[in-house]
Amino acid sequence: MDDRYRSNYKMSVKDNLEYINKMGIGKFIEEQYRKYRCSKCGGLISIHNRKCFKCDSITRLVEKNT
Numbered sequence: 001m002d003d004r005y006r007s008n009y010k011m012s013v014k015d016n017l018e019y020i021n022k023m024g025i026g027k028f029i030e031e032q033y034r035k036y037r038c039s040k041c042g043g044l045i046s047i048h049n050r051k052c053f054k055c056d057s058i059t060r061l062v063e064k065n066t
């Protein structure tokens with residue numbers, strides 16, 4: 001990894017910790033949840049592939065039946 005990535009990563013971790021200290025862990029989780037929420041159904045989106053757990057499973061069911 002290059003230095004820019006490393007310093008950016010360090011920055012965001014520091015920012016997150018400051019946010020947790022200021023707002024509390026509950027607020028932090030709420031904020032993370034809002035960040036990764038599906039715009040279609042409001043469900044939780046996987047941070048790994050950005051797919052909505054709900055919509056993705058619905059899509060799969062529809063594909064199966066057609």
Ligand SMILES: [Zn+2]
Pocket residue numbers: 038039040041042043052053054055056
């Ligand atoms: Zn969804």
